[in-house]
Amino acid sequence: MIEEAFRRTGVRRTPQRFFVMEHLLLRRDHATVEELCAAVNRDNAMTSRATVYNTLHALVEAGLVIEIMLDGKAARYDANLEKHHHFICDNCGSVEDVEWFDLPPEMEKKQFRAFEAILRGKCIRCQ
Ligand SMILES: [Zn+2]
Ligand SMILES: [Zn+2]
Structure with a gap:
């Protein structure tokens, strides 16, 4: 591969x-x-x-x-080239992939060039 x-x-x-x-x-x-x-x-x-x-x-x-x-x-x-978002752990700083979701439809009318969400919280290991 x-x-x-x-x-x-x-x-x-x-x-x-x-x-x-x-x-x-x-x-x-x-x-x-x-x-x-x-x-x-x-x-x-x-x-x-x-x-x-x-x-x-x-x-x-x-x-x-x-x-x-x-x-x-x-x-x-x-190296994950699929569209995805990221999650960052507040505690250990690890970064994980989050499955893609789109902007709400009412926001898509605006001409944004890019959209990527960063979700924050505690990862499973730190909970
Ligand atoms: Zn963590
Ligand atoms: Zn990623």
Whole structure:
């Protein structure tokens, strides 16, 4: 699946790119550059932060990963390309996907460019 996505978008396969895609697809944890860097280095020591950053940049450019900014903190990365909203835990800061729902119909008459909701509360682990 990842190999195929790389072929389709013309992304050259490197171990780091494969690892980052796999991490984001399987864990769905909306990791930051720091978190991905730590995860890559657990497996494959000596990958610099710059390499992880360049890896993410290539994946975002290819449209395989989206960059999300929540709360003005460090960017987080998401390989879930389906339309969805996000939930942030007030306590541990974890970010989860929330199934898509549309704007109320009366608001759709206005010409909004984009709509993404951020829901807040306590995640199941913190309740
Ligand atoms: Zn939590
Ligand atoms: Zn997401």
